[in-house]
Amino acid sequence: MSYLKQYPEIENELVKCMKCGNCQAVCPLYKETKSEGAVARGKVKLAEAVLNGKLECTDELAKIFETCLTCKACAANCPCGVQPDKIVLAARTKLVKERGLPFIKNMIFKGLSNPNLFKTGMAMGAMTQGLFLKANDKGMSPRYPVSGLELRRVLPKLADRPFLSTAPDVNKADNPKKKVAFFTGCTTNFIYPQVGDALLKVMKHNDVEVVIPKEQHCCGVPVLLHGDADTATQMARSHVDIFSNLDVDAIITVCGTCGESFSKHYPELLQDDKTYAEKANKLAEKTYDFAQFLVDVLPIDKEILKTVNKTVTYHVPCHIGRGMNAAQQQIELITSIPGIKYNPLKQPDRCCGGAGSFSLTHYELSYKVLKHKLTDIKASAADMLVTGCGSCRMQLTDGISQEELPQAVRHTVEVLAEAY
Amino acid sequence: MSKEQVIGALEQALGSENVISKKEDLVTFSFDATPDMPNPLPDVVVTPSTTEEVVKVVKIAHENKTPLYPRGSGTNLSGGTIPLEGGIVLSTLKMDKILESDPDNLVAVVQPGVIIQELNNEVAPHGLIYPPDPGTVATATMGGSVSECSGGLRGLKYGVTKHYVMGLEVVMADGQVARFGGKTVKNVTAYDLVKLFTGAEGTLGIITEITVRLIPAPEARTAMLATFDSLEDAGNAIRGIIASKVIPATLEIMDQVTIKTVENFSKIGLPTDKRAVLLIEVDGIPEVVENEAEKVVKVVTENKGELKKAKDDKEREGLWAARRAALPALAQLKPTTVLEDATVPRSKITEMLMFLEEIAEKYNLDIGTFGHAGDGNLHPTILTDVRNKEEMERVHKAVDEIFKKALELGGTLSGEHGIGMAKSKFLEWELGESGMDVLKKIKNALDPEGILNPGKMVSK
Incomplete structure (x- = not known):
């Protein structure tokens, strides 16, 4: 039984922790707060206390478990191989089961799990964003205080037309070597449709046919990360249905979190579901970040890349690096382009503090984490910041605007597309 | 109230x-x-x-x-x-300021909440280091490591925390603030109270400021990995290295259980049929390092050891990977890791290692031993599961015997972890009644109400 369904199942993960505290050395939130509750070791202790009935599922406990970026830096640095991100998920799921979801989150997640409602909502958002957000040269800023939104926060403008509403269902290649299905993810669909366009261009130049199932919707990880495993399971089933029916060599993503939904979370959420478990595992096996697909599976012909004269630096999104293990491939693609000068960041894989809605609900703390990244970006003297995740891009764009840094922010695939 | x-x-x-x-x-x-x-x-x-x-x-x-x-x-x-x-x-985590780094006097002054690695980062541009490097160097505070007198992998050549603490500010149990020692190399003014509070585990006062000694960073280093078919050969090599007047910065040992576990865990090419591995690193002035490395090669070869010498930093990392993987590899075998630090005179290392193998067999426990062979500080690591009551009883009995043996061999209960609660019941074995009496008198004199970290080291 999955630990997401039965909280006691998480005990096997809890007992591995020897409380050495090595997580303190790498936890971005511990660095800012110096609070044991912020770091994995403290959360393991609290999760144990809940398991042993020594702690109730209180508001205070919920606040502590909300204070995690799920950046997985602790897991990567753990001598005992503990995966604290699993423990946080289990605890958040348990907290939601015991206490329910706050009204506003419940509304949002119901929306996310209903593709049509979500699409309608986002379309309304694109039309009406000017009412409560004002455009400026950096993006959009709130016109007046909105719950959870800092006035100074710079938000990206929603796309006028979502990517899925304009992109063709089938994108043929002249001499197709492979056929893939593209899972766009919400940021590409609603905010950065140019990322989707860039992916199609790159795939076409590499003789890969791309199909884009239009019924796809949010991957469900935002819902899962907030502890609503039941809704996330419904969303997982829906995507397993949609993508299992396609005759494709691979499923391609351009966001680490979306990639992980197919490669890790769906199999976990559906492991006890007889009709879905095997299908989910099959999809997981052929899910790749676009960079993994291009470098490891295809591989691409680097000789035909044209010169792009730019000095770039690269931020490793947590779920691209520690999640999908695709950071090396992304960097390889960038550095394969003639004319690109790559200045690495001092700590390329340190979390930017964005973590999806964390940057909205914990803006100040999130910005403190971001500050370290901005210092490194400034020191890189690059004229472009490249990253592989739409959510990181939103966070980094906000920081770069706030600090008035000169760097443009682009997705890896956009930079690659420039070389064709 | x-x-x-x-x-x-x-x-x-x-x-x-x-x-x-x-x-x-x-x-x-x-x-x-x-x-x-x-x-x-x-x-x-x-x-x-x-x-x-x-x-x-x-x-x-x-x-x-x-x-x-x-x-x-x-x-x-x-x-x-x-x-x-x-x-x-x-x-003490909010008392995290490095108050002064003073390259002229080779000292730094810090608040207790400074992380050890942060101090090293601060003084590195001056070409200086703060040598104590416990495994927790990236997480532990200066206040904590001074209070526990932590050691590390460089103890043999560079000593432990107490050899670097020059001055302290301490808040006493009644709230008075006292300062001892300072920036001078020589200081024989009154009792050596800096040493008293170093390693006192917070039972005598609260340390609020620390002055530490820094040393020039070694210019060069060479790492070597030696493997042996018998524990005796490994022990003789350790003795031989010291006898040839070489004091390595690092002289670490791993037993066969650890070798097998590390190899299984990280596949770095360790010979699992060997009984012991030594990781040896010499550092200092380049000419001296070269000369010392040659002597080490000679001693290892004479004692039937096979030796790999790192040619560059990349190869050095490769050799160190084995030692770094020791605890993580062992820790992943079972949920609970009981890591002891009983320490014996260097010449008794072989005897202690053989005894640990006997104990593992006697109590039917998984024990992997690695540690700082050069300073006699071993880490027998018992792999168990706290939920298994019956096995935990055997663990406790084994630990008792390990401490008894360490003392029999002229060693000590703790090389670098401290006494705290975990070893306070064994303290009398080492100090005897009279020693305990002295300890209690000091405690009662400085903390008559027994409010400072009660239950640790010594009872009121």
Whole structure:
């Protein structure tokens, strides 16, 4: 039984922790707060206390478990191989089961799990964003205080037309070597449709046919990360249905979190579901970040890349690096382009503090984490910041605007597309 | 005053933002890195930023006879920060300023909440290092490591924390502030109270400022990995290296259980049929390093060892990977890792290793041993599961025997982890009745109410 369904199942993960505290050395939130509750070791202790009935599922406990970026830096640095991100998920799921979801989150997640409602909502958002957000040269800023939104926060403008509403269902290649299905993810669909366009261009130049199932919707990880495993399971089933029916060599993503939904979370959420478990595992096996697909599976012909004269630096999104293990491939693609000068960041894989809605609900703390990244970006003297995740891009764009840094922010695939 | 009144007084003294009393938060201060310990909750946690604020807290504790536990990062292995009798946990984490780095006098002055690695980062541009490097160098605080007198992998050549502490500011149990030592190399003024408070585990006073000695960073280093078919050969090689007048910065040993586990875990090409591996690193001036490395090669070969020498930093990393993987590899075998640090004179290392193999067999336990062979400080690591009551009883018996043997061989209970709660019951074996009496007299003189870190090292 999955630990997401039965909280006691998480005990096997809890007992591995020897409380050495090595997580303190790498936890971005511990660095800012110096609070044991912020770091994995403290959360393991609290999760144990809940398991042993020594702690109730209180508001205070919920606040502590909300204070995690799920950046997985602790897991990567753990001598005992503990995966604290699993423990946080289990605890958040348990907290939601015991206490329910706050009204506003419940509304949002119901929306996310209903593709049509979500699409309608986002379309309304694109039309009406000017009412409560004002455009400026950096993006959009709130016109007046909105719950959870800092006035100074710079938000990206929603796309006028979502990517899925304009992109063709089938994108043929002249001499197709492979056929893939593209899972766009919400940021590409609603905010950065140019990322989707860039992916199609790159795939076409590499003789890969791309199909884009239009019924796809949010991957469900935002819902899962907030502890609503039941809704996330419904969303997982829906995507397993949609993508299992396609005759494709691979499923391609351009966001680490979306990639992980197919490669890790769906199999976990559906492991006890007889009709879905095997299908989910099959999809997981052929899910790749676009960079993994291009470098490891295809591989691409680097000789035909044209010169792009730019000095770039690269931020490793947590779920691209520690999640999908695709950071090396992304960097390889960038550095394969003639004319690109790559200045690495001092700590390329340190979390930017964005973590999806964390940057909205914990803006100040999130910005403190971001500050370290901005210092490194400034020191890189690059004229472009490249990253592989739409959510990181939103966070980094906000920081770069706030600090008035000169760097443009682009997705890896956009930079690659420039070389064709 | 009642508990609530004490908390109120603390809030008044430090501001409520520096006083933590919600149960959910207190749970996270109920433990440290020590396995198999009780985890009682403190009543309150305070986070002072200055010596004056520490004084205020100590005075409140003193007036109310409330137990007070200083705590840094809580990474110790002796149960040293567990709030055994409830009361106040005093976290030093907000006292995290490096007050001064003074290359002219080769010293630095820090607050207790500074992380050891941060001090090293600060002094590195001056070409200096602070040598003590416990495994927790990236997490442990200076206050904690001074209080536990932590050691590390360079103990043989560079000594341990107490060899680098030159001056201390201490808040005494009644709230008085006292300063001892300072920046001078020579200082024989009065009793050596700097040494007394170093390693006192927070039982005699609260350290609020530390002056430490720095040394020039070694210019060159060479790492070597030697493998042996027998423990005797490995032991003879250790003796031989020292006898040839080479003092390596690092002289580490791993037994066969550890070798097999590491190899299984990280596939780095260790020979699993060998009985022992030594990791040897010499450092210093390039010419001396070269000369010393040659002597090491000779001694290892004479003792039937096979030796790999790192040609560059990349190869050095490869050799070190084996040693770095020792604890993680062992720790992943079973849920609970009981890591001891019984220490024997260097010449008894072989005997101790053979004894540990016997103990593992006698009590049917998985014990992997690695450690700092050069200074006799071994880490027999018992792999178990605290949920298995029957096995835990065997673990406790094995630990008793390990300590007895270490003392028999002329060694000590703890090389670098400290006594705390974990080893206090064995203390009399080493110190005897008269030694315990001296310990108690010191404790009673400096902390007559017994409020400072009660239940650790020595009872009132």
